[in-house]
Amino acid sequence: MNVPNLIASSIRHSAMEVFSTMLSVDLGSDETTTEPAGSGPNDGVVSFIGLAGSWVGTGSIVCSPTLACRICSQMLQTESTAVDEEVLDAVAELTNMIIGGVKTDLERHLGELGLSIPTVIFGKNFLTKSAGTAEWVVERFGWEGEILQVKLCLAPNEKSGRHDPNALGQTVPLDVKPYA
Amino acid sequence: MESDILVVDDSAAIRKILQRVLRQTGIAIKDIHEAGDGKEALELLKSHKVHLVLSDINMPNMDGLQLLAALKASAEWAPIPVVMITTEGGEAKVSEAVNLGAVGYVRKPFTADQIKEKLVGIL
Numbered sequence: 001m002n003v004p005n006l007i008a009s010s011i012r013h014s015a016m017e018v019f020s021t022m023l024s025v026d027l028g029s030d031e032t033t034t035e036p037a038g039s040g041p042n043d044g045v046v047s048f049i050g051l052a053g054s055w056v057g058t059g060s061i062v063c064s065p066t067l068a069c070r071i072c073s074q075m076l077q078t079e080s081t082a083v084d085e086e087v088l089d090a091v092a093e094l095t096n097m098i099i100g101g102v103k104t105d106l107e108r109h110l111g112e113l114g115l116s117i118p119t120v121i122f123g124k125n126f127l128t129k130s131a132g133t134a135e136w137v138v139e140r141f142g143w144e145g146e147i148l149q150v151k152l153c154l155a156p157n158e159k160s161g162r163h164d165p166n167a168l169g170q171t172v173p174l175d176v177k178p179y180a
Numbered sequence: 181m182e183s184d185i186l187v188v189d190d191s192a193a194i195r196k197i198l199q200r201v202l203r204q205t206g207i208a209i210k211d212i213h214e215a216g217d218g219k220e221a222l223e224l225l226k227s228h229k230v231h232l233v234l235s236d237i238n239m240p241n242m243d244g245l246q247l248l249a250a251l252k253a254s255a256e257w258a259p260i261p262v263v264m265i266t267t268e269g270g271e272a273k274v275s276e277a278v279n280l281g282a283v284g285y286v287r288k289p290f291t292a293d294q295i296k297e298k299l300v301g302i303l
Contacts, residue, residue: 018289022197022288022289022290075193075197076197090193096238097289100267100268100288101289104267115238115267117190117238
């Protein structure tokens with residue numbers, strides 16, 4: 001079983017289904033890459049959601065403020081021009097649905113997984129760090145000239161059997177700080 | 181008869197979408213009430229009579245399964261049909277919700293037709 005390929009395929013299917021059903025949007029062509037556990041500085045809107053069970057990890061969505069507003073406008077049929085609480089909430093729910101779909105798909109291969117409640121960050125020049133060491137599988141989708149990244153890092157749980165898949169909260173410790 | 185529906189979800193975005201989608205179904209609806217979690221839902225039910233609860237599962241404070249259990253443990257609220265709407269598509273969560281007394285289950289993402297199909301036989 002090639003887990004990174006499985007993750008990439010699940011992300012692709014889930015993201016396209018969510019955009020098609022909830023936003024009436026056909027996502028453009030996608031590209032799959034991997035990223036090391038540590039990453040460079042971020043700008044824009046970044047969401048995180050934890051996964052836990054026999055495998056543990058984090059799902060994430062990264063996009064520009066413009067794209068976040070576009071997502072919110074399309075999802076809620078409103079006109080969002082600046083990142084506010086409503087926009088962050090829409091991105092959080094998008095994360096919940098896309099990574100939730102990935103989770104359901106992966107459970108058929110990896111066993112039961114729990115999903116935390118999403119966290120969304122909006123800012124400039126900030127670093128994020130997930131305590132996990134697994135590489136991120138990254139799917140990049142094009143939509144109206146903007147790029148939406150859906151990312152997931154997942155690794156076998158060394159404490160499997162003692163972990164509660166229903167536990168809420170950020171299941172892999174997450175650190176966010178300004179990039180000096 | 182026009183129905184009162186309670187939508188329970190910690191996401192304001194989903195509550196807003198459900199407000200719109202429910203109005204699009206053509207089902208006779210009087211009011212759509214909103215709660216951000218199970219605790220808020222129980223508080224709201226003390227002062228509002230509803231004919232259906234649509235609830236997410238993963239929520240802070242009191243999740244959808246805890247809310248469902250609390251409703252079914254109450255003589256007053258037990259008859260209210262509860263439909264779960266959630267990203268939790270796994271068999272375990274579905275079984276747990278059904279065992280606790282949920283009458284239906286809709287997976288996110290959802291269409292207006294899927295919501296209508298689920299509710300027509302209930303309301």
